[in-house]
Amino acid sequence: MILNQKNEGDYLSDFCGPLGCATEVEGLKKVCIVGGGVGCAIALPVAQKLHELGCEVHSVIGFRSKDLLILEDEFAACSDKLTIMTDDGSYGRKGVVTEPLKEALESGEKYDKVIAIGPLIMMKFVVATAKPFDVPAVVSMNPIMIDGTGMCGGCRLTVGGKTKFACVDGPDFNGYEVDFDEAMERSRMYVDFEAKEREATCNLFKKEVK
Numbered sequence: 001m002i003l004n005q006k007n008e009g010d011y012l013s014d015f016c017g018p019l020g021c022a023t024e025v026e027g028l029k030k031v032c033i034v035g036g037g038v039g040c041a042i043a044l045p046v047a048q049k050l051h052e053l054g055c056e057v058h059s060v061i062g063f064r065s066k067d068l069l070i071l072e073d074e075f076a077a078c079s080d081k082l083t084i085m086t087d088d089g090s091y092g093r094k095g096v097v098t099e100p101l102k103e104a105l106e107s108g109e110k111y112d113k114v115i116a117i118g119p120l121i122m123m124k125f126v127v128a129t130a131k132p133f134d135v136p137a138v139v140s141m142n143p144i145m146i147d148g149t150g151m152c153g154g155c156r157l158t159v160g161g162k163t164k165f166a167c168v169d170g171p172d173f174n175g176y177e178v179d180f181d182e183a184m185e186r187s188r189m190y191v192d193f194e195a196k197e198r199e200a201t202c203n204l205f206k207k208e209v210k
Helices: 037-052 072-078 098-106 120-133 182-189 191-209
Strands: 031-037 054-064 081-086 113-117 139-140 156-159 164-165 171-174
Touching: 031 037, 031 098, 031 120, 037 054, 037 072, 037 113, 037 139, 054 072, 054 098, 072 081, 081 098, 098 120, 098 164, 113 120, 120 139, 120 182, 156 182
Parallel strands: 031 054, 031 113, 054 081, 113 139
Antiparallel strands: 139 171, 156 164
């Protein structure tokens, strides 16, 4: 919330990064990038890098409505095929991102990898859609991270039956090994707290503006 209130010309005193493991993009010939909501901001540089390397990129990006659409031109510039989905049908196709992915796989598209970045529930179903076709599926996990070094354990996930830390072991993981149900349950732990903090922060900034 505090970062979101920064204006042009404001600055941070310190910045540490990048942390974690880089997304593996080398050697891929055809990839489907699936982005949901603000996850598209993370998916875009992956799509751009793949395009730069000569990979055929099919992008599927989804939003709740046209008002929330971002980065359309940028995705169009680096995608050989771009499909835009909205929940309410106010732009692009009406529906969820798994629909065009399933259609592509059923039509015989052979992807080296499906990369999904977005809400947990979206990534869970993208993985479920890819599984019958034996396509490698990678997901970018974004649980709450505190120190970014793996010491606090706040971003722990169960991957392949083992505990992993998204900040140092990820953020990318084999989607078939991620325990999404556990991750979603943990992500809901702080919902009430976050709502109260958001309201308090907004009120604080409103007072400062006055």
